[in-house]
Amino acid sequence: MNHIAPGARAGIYHYDEIDRRFVGERVEQFRRQVERRLSGELTEEEFKPIRLMNGLYLQLHAYMLRIAVPYGVMSAVQLRKLAEIGRTYDKGYGHFTTRQNLQYNWIKLEDTPAILNALADVDMHALQTSGNCVRNVTTDQFVGAAKDEVVDGRVYAEILRQWTSLHPEFTYLPRKFKIAISGAASDRAAVRVHDVGLLARRNEAGEAGFTFYVGGGLGRSPFIGKLVREWVAEEDFVAYLEAILRVYNQYGRRDNIYKARIKILVHELGLEKFKAEVEEEFARLRGPKYRLDPAIVAEIRTHFAPPPFEDLPETSSALERAKAENPAFANWVAVNVAEHKAPGYAIATISLKPPGGIPGDASCDQMDVIADLAEQYSFGELRVSHVQNIVLAHVKQDELYALWQKLDAVNLGTANAGLIGDIIACPGLDYCALANARAIPLAQAISARFADPLRQRTIGELGIKISGCINACGHHHVAAIGILGVDKKGTEFYQITVGGDPTLTTAIGDILGPAVTEHEAVDAIEAIVEVYLANRTGESERFLDTLARVGHGPFKERIYAAD
Amino acid sequence: MPSPDGTLHAITANRLRDGVVVFLGAAGAWVESFADAALLTEAEATTALAAAKAQAERDQFGVDLYAFEVESENGAALPVKMRERIRTLGPSVRLDLGKQAAA
Numbered sequence: 001m002n003h004i005a006p007g008a009r010a011g012i013y014h015y016d017e018i019d020r021r022f023v024g025e026r027v028e029q030f031r032r033q034v035e036r037r038l039s040g041e042l043t044e045e046e047f048k049p050i051r052l053m054n055g056l057y058l059q060l061h062a063y064m065l066r067i068a069v070p071y072g073v074m075s076a077v078q079l080r081k082l083a084e085i086g087r088t089y090d091k092g093y094g095h096f097t098t099r100q101n102l103q104y105n106w107i108k109l110e111d112t113p114a115i116l117n118a119l120a121d122v123d124m125h126a127l128q129t130s131g132n133c134v135r136n137v138t139t140d141q142f143v144g145a146a147k148d149e150v151v152d153g154r155v156y157a158e159i160l161r162q163w164t165s166l167h168p169e170f171t172y173l174p175r176k177f178k179i180a181i182s183g184a185a186s187d188r189a190a191v192r193v194h195d196v197g198l199l200a201r202r203n204e205a206g207e208a209g210f211t212f213y214v215g216g217g218l219g220r221s222p223f224i225g226k227l228v229r230e231w232v233a234e235e236d237f238v239a240y241l242e243a244i245l246r247v248y249n250q251y252g253r254r255d256n257i258y259k260a261r262i263k264i265l266v267h268e269l270g271l272e273k274f275k276a277e278v279e280e281e282f283a284r285l286r287g288p289k290y291r292l293d294p295a296i297v298a299e300i301r302t303h304f305a306p307p308p309f310e311d312l313p314e315t316s317s318a319l320e321r322a323k324a325e326n327p328a329f330a331n332w333v334a335v336n337v338a339e340h341k342a343p344g345y346a347i348a349t350i351s352l353k354p355p356g357g358i359p360g361d362a363s364c365d366q367m368d369v370i371a372d373l374a375e376q377y378s379f380g381e382l383r384v385s386h387v388q389n390i391v392l393a394h395v396k397q398d399e400l401y402a403l404w405q406k407l408d409a410v411n412l413g414t415a416n417a418g419l420i421g422d423i424i425a426c427p428g429l430d431y432c433a434l435a436n437a438r439a440i441p442l443a444q445a446i447s448a449r450f451a452d453p454l455r456q457r458t459i460g461e462l463g464i465k466i467s468g469c470i471n472a473c474g475h476h477h478v479a480a481i482g483i484l485g486v487d488k489k490g491t492e493f494y495q496i497t498v499g500g501d502p503t504l505t506t507a508i509g510d511i512l513g514p515a516v517t518e519h520e521a522v523d524a525i526e527a528i529v530e531v532y533l534a535n536r537t538g539e540s541e542r543f544l545d546t547l548a549r550v551g552h553g554p555f556k557e558r559i560y561a562a563d
Numbered sequence: 564m565p566s567p568d569g570t571l572h573a574i575t576a577n578r579l580r581d582g583v584v585v586f587l588g589a590a591g592a593w594v595e596s597f598a599d600a601a602l603l604t605e606a607e608a609t610t611a612l613a614a615a616k617a618q619a620e621r622d623q624f625g626v627d628l629y630a631f632e633v634e635s636e637n638g639a640a641l642p643v644k645m646r647e648r649i650r651t652l653g654p655s656v657r658l659d660l661g662k663q664a665a666a
């Protein structure tokens with residue numbers, strides 16, 4: 001493998017040439033490894049780490065292939081290729097995940113080299129989706145478009161992608177390492193539940209810098225990321241991160257997989273000692289070699305230049321007319337459309353959560369439609385959000401109605417972004433080899449129960465997140481209402497937590513009481529919602545606010561009263 | 564988990580080349596349908612699993628081999644745990660996919 005010095009990579013931004021050659025070489029290498037495995041030359045023990053490094057997991061029914069979508073942004077051409085792969089090599093659909101990735105569930109080992117080749121055709125790959133490396137960096141799905149954006153996180157996510165992809169020091173970390181960046185006033189990237197969470201900000205002089213949170217994470221031992229430095233100047237961005245990773249590499253535990261994440265290191269060393277170690281390393285590293293040259297940043301920024309927006313008025317009379325004429329459309333706009341920084345434009349969320357549907361699943365036909373719509377209405381670009389939806393970030397307000405009609409025609413016009421129907425669910429026992437219980441059927445039952453759009457609007461902002469085991473891929477810890485699948489003597493049970501929060505006011509939910517059956521769980525959720533509606537002071541008091549005010553008591557009483 | 568007397572067992576794996584779920588059938592051949600799986604006592608299962616693992620080392624046909632419990636419901640064999648029920652059929656949320664779709 002040809003290691004490219006991280007310095008050189010960050011310095012010269014040869015995305016096309018270097019990346020293509022690198023990805024091509026990796027595909028070729030994997031093709032030969034698969035051949036050797038199939039011929040018996042490699043044992044499973046030898047091969048497993050290799051396939052995991054290429055994003056290939058063995059699941060309940062087949063292999064699962066995880067495709068990286070760097071910082072969740074892709075082109076219509078790429079999405080069309082994903083649809084084609086799903087049709088040719090899978091069963092006509094894919095699953096968008098909370099890591100802003102796409103997963104196929106029915107992959108054959110013997111087909112994977114061909115699939116990786118097809119991906120390479122559109123500059124995609126499955127690297128950094130598995131293994132103890134720095135994983136695909138995630139960011140705000142509204143990046144580069146949101147009205148409340150201060151700094152464009154893609155620029156720094158790309159710098160990190162280049163910095164970490166082949167960095168030999170970061171290939172064998174004690175455990176996987178997840179970084180999220182948010183550059184807006186509201187955190188849509190759940191930064192404080194990542195190994196490193198970054199808030200990109202500006203100081204009074206207008207210069208970019210970063211607030212570093214370290215040691216957040218979910219899973220068996222959930223931790224909220226701790227503030228390690230309020231301000232790291234842009235030129236120190238790489239040096240400071242390198243310092244953190246070095247401290248982790250040096251002190252992180254490798255003897256026990258459950259204690260290997262950086263969250264445990266921060267917890268065991270203590271925040272002050274950890275900070276001191278990082279500062280010491282940072283002081284050593286700081287210098288010309290690790291200085292992030294503003295010229296590099298400027299160069300990378302050109303790759304994320306805004307699309308050619310037209311000069312439009314702030315508001316659209318066509319939009320207002322369509323809303324007045326069509327209440328279902330007006331509802332979709334109110335719920336799924338966010339404010340854009342360019343006048344006359346808007347950000348549209350395409351919900352992959354129709355009532356009774358499988359959260360995050362999209363058929364290849366739907367992917368094709370979305371690709372077409374992205375080309376027609378959003379400069380050929382789209383995003384995958386960490387709540388498993390798709391975002392068209394640059395839609396003219398004038399064209400929202402036409403867009404919605406076309407979405408609605410293929411069951412993609414659901415108006416529930418951020419509402420109770422917008423449920424995150426991991427694959428659970430329907431697909432995942434690690435699961436204790438199914439997650440999808442519960443999500444389906446709950447979203448069907450709350451299908452009524454008006455009822456959802458009345459309930460307001462309320463996130464439900466479901467994981468099929470304690471690994472917490474469904475982020476249940478940080479849900480307003482979280483559901484964790486557990487196995488009790490071979491039967492699926494569900495533990496309900498309340499009060500979690502993925503935004504900057506991060507909180508881990510508390511367990512409400514004993515686990516319940518699948519059937520009881522749906523009723524329990526409804527009971528929680530009813531208690532909330534009965535207790536809230538008004539529509540502006542969110543579920544989390546009511547819960548904070550009245551405590552668990554009324555909720556517990558209602559759910560467990562019959563026992 | 565210790566199985567109560569009389570509990571039967573079957574042996575499963577994923578086929579290496581495509582990941583498809585397979586079961587150990589009569590006479591040591593791997594079969595795709597649970598209906599064709601050999602049902603074994605605990606002692607038989609232990610021996611058969613060890614033999615199948617040794618065989619898998621040689622022929623590299625299957626990976627992740629293990630034994631699971633089977634119960635009899637209305638005369639038909641059924642895996643005790645949901646995990647293996649789902650493996651023998653396919654995702655419970657997509658009845659059009661997996662082994663259940665072919666049936």
Ligand code: HEM
Nearest residue numbers: 097098099193194217218219220426427432434471472473
């Ligand atoms: C289906 C195969 C999957 C397997 C085998 C798997 C495995 C795991 C494991 C073992 C962990 C715990 C790791 C740790 O804390 O060290 C984990 C965490 C996680 N996984 Fe998955 N996962 C799968 C699917 C998914 C999917 C579909 C998503 C996205 C929807 C996802 C997103 C995550 C997230 C966000 C975490 C929490 C990370 C954290 O602790 O900070 N995983 N996964």
Ligand code: SF4
Nearest residue numbers: 426432435468469473
């Ligand atoms: S939370 Fe558990 S069941 Fe769900 S995808 Fe992750 S490992 Fe599988």
